[in-house]
Amino acid sequence: MNDSNWVDSDESIHHFSSQPSNSKNLYSQPKSPKFQQTLAMVETAFLASTSSLIWLINTYFPLGIILRLFFPIPIAILCLRWGSRSACMGWLVSGLLLTVLMGPIQSILFITNYGLIGIQLGAFWRKNISWEWSIFIGAIISIFSFFFKFWLFSILTGEDLWQYSINQMTSVAEWLFLKFGTLIQPSFLLVQFFTCLLIFINSIIYLFAVHIIASMVLDKLGSPITRPPKWVQIILDY
Template sequence: MSPFPSKDPRAMVETAFLASTTAMLFLINYYFPLGPLLRMLFPLPTALAYLRWNGRAAWMAMIVTALLLAILMGPTRSIQYIIPHGLVGVTLGYLWKRDFPWSGSLSIATVISSLGTAFQFVFLSILLGENLWTYSIVQITGFLNWLMQLFGSLEQPDFAAIQTFAIAAIVFSNFAYQLLVHLVAWIVLDRLGNPIPAPPKWIESLLA
């Protein structure tokens, strides 16, 4: 395969198309939020660029997407795309092209996505001038207090338990999100002629 983009113009054209597709998905989701329906597609065009061509194409797709979002929505949204969706897309493309099992790609993508969530807390806290993590902890504390009262307990959860619950919730939500990304990629990319490794047997049996 020719190295991108020296000899085969298809690599450049496809990369530009995939980048514009990602930017369009991000833009639509911002103005018409549909929950995880569009979000689970964010990393896939970049991963597809890696599967169809190579790592350079994937990085270029991510960079072009970020530039488009910076023009259309401002640098803030561009950064929020790069971390974590762009990095997850490049990473998944790398792992899928090397036939990593789902256990490995899911774990790595979950770690990157969770770190991306932590970055989002810091980034948005700086922009807004407020500590969003503290605000989230207050909300979680209220939820846990309500939950414990519901079961007849008047004890107050300690701070360490609240922090642990918050971190566990972030990791679990990112794992669930990455599982959806993998499932969609398994279904869609196979039809595009760039299949990813097959899921574990128990997942196939659930979907059968």
């Protein structure tokens, strides 16, 4: 097996050696390429297992939003440290682990949503792209993943779940309008638009929270992400 497939290039070595010197930082001193390749494989296996374990724990012992914020972070760390190639390997290994542990459906749900978001976030952080673009692109991926999930479950159940959900939301909207004494009947298209808008806003809020958590955690690990906007820095007392 060619170990070099796990690391994009020697760019990873320069990425770490360019960080501020710290006696506690594993990457403060340059290491040989062989050491870097071995370390990349070890971290890929460890972080892929970590992401699978977080998903597994949250499935059987749901803790609300707490663990959900960490779903994409292990894969993002891989991409941030070793590049997209290692991140894709970790993404694939996570999917295989979840397939064995929980079945293919749970595996598909993870890799098509949080796995892809993790790769995207890591790639953007590695290139020092602003939070605004990182969150926006991540939200778009999240929306596509959401509709993919609806499409998948519609196939499995033999029902058009999106149509059913929109019909239910339309009924609720009509009931609310009647309660407020308004005879307006919301159109099916309008309900779909506001549903997509709410999904997008929810994704924006979620990804912003992920950025906050990643900023605090990865700073401690010596692999800082892109610096937050000024107003966020003021809130966090940067």
